[in-house]
Amino acid sequence: MENIYTKGTEIRFDESRLSFTITHEGDSWNWGEGFRPRMECEEGTIYFADAKKISHEEWKTGIGHGILSHFEGFELNGADAGIAFDTIVWIEEVSGDVFFEWVPLSTETVKVKSVYWPGYMEFDEKKDSWYTLLNWQQGLLVPNTWKTAVDKVVFDGFMGTAGAYMPWFGQVKDRAGYIAICEQPWNAAYYTEHPAEGPYTHVGIRWEPSLGKMDYRRVMKYSFVKDCDYNDLCKIYRNYVIEKGRFKSLAEKAVKTPSIDQLIGSAFLHKGIKTQVMTNSDFYDAENPDKNNHLTPFSVRTEEIKKFHELGVEKLYLHLDGWAEPGYDNQHPDYLPACEKAGGWKAMKELSDTMHECGYLFGIHDQYRDYYYAAKTFDENFATRLADGTIPSHARWAGGPQTYLCATQAPFYVKRNFTEIMDNGIKLDCAYLDVFTCNEGDECSHPWHKMTRRECYEYRNACFEYLLSKGILPSSEEVNDWAIPSLVFCHYAPYDFMLDRPGSPKKGIPVPLFNLVYHDCLIEPWMMDKVSEEEDYMLYAVLNGGAPYLVRDGAYQNTDGSFAGGVEITIEDQIKRCKVVSDLHEKVAKCEMVRHEMVDGNPEVQRTTFADGTVVTVDFQAQTYQIR
Structure with missing residues (x-):
């Protein structure tokens, strides 16, 4: 299938691995090589690639351009699992944002516990300038070189809990970054893996059923930015909730x-x-x-x-x-x-x-x-x-x-x-x-x-x-x-x-x-x-x-x-x-x-600036603060 290109963003699809690469203004974001799209069921694991019938076609509407894939004909423990679903990966023409949609058509026969899709990004450079953002309570920035392992998140990473005050995560590598926003967060969670001292951090989404059923569409919205830091990604989300009417000061x-x-x-x-x-x-x-x-x-x-x-x-x-x-x-x-x-x-x-x-x-x-x-x-x-x-x-x-x-x-x-x-x-x-x-x-x-x-x-x-x-x-x-x-x-x-x-x-x-x-x-x-x-x-x-x-x-x-x-x-x-x-x-x-x-890149000296011009600087090592 030909690559999809819109608004400075390109989608490349590897049909053999069912894997995507997103390139935005020259920066490429690849799904991790170890990721296999799958459904965890009470009866066992179903991999997307095991479907007997898989098809892919170009998907184009008045608002965007992408790839529609259809999956059906799964077996589990020698029996028909009765599962069929579509995935749609498309670029919105106005914003250049990339949407990953999982659309259930039939999941009635087996008891689905979770769906792992889309995949986590390859993020494997041992560099301080590569970091992951988690909304674990007030907020956590995990450099790829961080000495402490990060894996099990409080409340298992469930959106809407102390493990995720906001339903998004993000990553930045040498000023290029993305924010991944979960648009149906009520039955969703994120997972993350960062071994002690790196050299990588993986973060992805897990969809769970509602009242035992996977019966509605799930969407992740990725916004890619050429030059950014965590402030820019937070402001993207602030604008997002304002647009949705959920912001109230x-x-x-x-x-x-x-x-x-x-x-x-x-x-x-x-x-x-x-x-x-x-x-x-x-x-x-x-x-x-x-x-x-x-x-x-x-x-x-x-x-x-x-x-x-x-x-x-x-x-x-x-x-x-x-x-x-x-x-x-x-x-x-x-x-x-x-x-x-x-x-x-x-x-x-x-x-x-x-x-x-x-x-x-x-x-x-x-x-x-x-x-x-x-x-x-x-x-x-x-x-x-x-x-x-x-x-x-x-x-x-x-x-x-x-x-x-x-x-x-x-x-x-x-x-x-x-x-x-x-x-x-x-x-x-x-x-x-x-x-x-x-x-x-x-x-x-x-x-x-x-x-x-x-x-x-x-x-x-x-x-x-x-x-x-x-x-x-x-x-x-x-x-x-x-x-x-x-x-x-x-x-x-x-x-x-x-x-x-x-x-x-x-x-x-x-x-x-x-x-x-x-x-x-x-x-x-x-x-x-x-x-x-x-x-x-x-x-x-x-x-x-x-x-x-x-x-x-x-x-x-x-x-x-x-x-x-x-x-x-x-x-x-x-x-x-x-x-x-x-x-x-x-x-x-x-x-x-x-x-x-972080003043001069030093996490021990941090500064906040407020809209009225107030600036606060604290030095955690010297145990001092300055308000001006």
Whole structure:
């Protein structure tokens, strides 16, 4: 078949290997020699090349030019697999972008677990100037020479999770690069392989079924750039989401909900009331039973708020854990009333009123995914059912055995619970709905409330929108591309290494890929721990123009970045540190982060530039920062 050429981009197709080479303005990108297009099924592996009937033809429409391939007649374990599909690889005439489309025609006979196509790019030069971009939490840049191996990604690389805040990856080699955007990210994941010290990094896409079926088209869009760095690729994606109508800035959100402006520039205070670890929880410490439970009265928290006010903290947001019976991470979604042994509704209202008298903002931790068997209204009929009809379960958290609540039910429980809170005179400014933005979307096969992952994200956003309708600013554990229109802030949006034990080797160079796209859309609080004399997380807070954590008392020790130890800082000094970060956040929260760079190519000295002209430079080695 002849090569396809449009808009400075050429497609070359190797029919014998079913492999593609894309050449853009003289730079060639080849699929890796070791890649074989395949489908992983429960019954075994099916390779595209094993189809009895394969055909290729030129594909041309009013918008582009490419190659259409048809595959059918597969056998698996000696029987007809009943699989047929098309692939279309084409160049859009307007943009020169290359689209890779996998189109299922029939996959009913076998149970497909995943499809690996298109292939990963050959990327095998041992050079610092060759690097891969992963949206693993805030962002990761992996040079081909990086000493630490990178392979297993958190949440298995699933799009829409902490493993992929945004549904794209990219690679740059000596200033030539590409960004690969996943256009149907709800049932997609990326995989990556980088051995210790290189000399290569491979990254590709894996498509998974929805409710057990591969029944809709999957598309990867590749934009190739002759001269670029990671900033340019982030701005390509920013323009992409603007074109799609998914971009919503803080300035836009603040028009609808003006209290956003009060949260901007606030220091974040994370405290708890009641912890009760059940004996059938994985967290239960049988050897030290006294460590499992603790209680702090609301009145103690009220006095702490007064003390912070006396110490001169001007703007503060309190995130309160464990405020309801029977304690943190217990019996959700039946998480009411206010903890009686801590003072009940009356004492909780006093805390809320004190917050507002001080000019502060008050919010609570809540949870509408974890569905505890001990919940008063638990009904297995409303638990998430997998495609095979089974119900997943575990006992990891404090409340013991649980499954997952089908997200179709979550908005109803949010409305029920928050109505009761308001009826008891508690004025909430904010609310944190746990795990929604870091865990993958759920699917449910129960006929009463069947739900796809895509619909799950819509139901989660519906919970955020309900809160907004009541003037309550919604938050969740981390951030994610799908939540941008409805989410206002988060618990954190960290670099991946911040959740590892301090001193663990970094998997690459931390770079703010997410903030280069969405800095002006969300409020992100940052850890302020000085974990050692060589590592101060305040520098990342300043660099990213985020909000500071004044105190962050994690619910579980040695989990989610909450580790004991580090350099002790007095509360007076921490207030001063937070004031620096808060003042900067007040200035740049609604500004685009227009550029991030490693000064003179040195990852130890990094600089960010914001749309208002503010420039922040940090030196991680010298432990210094400069704001101008």
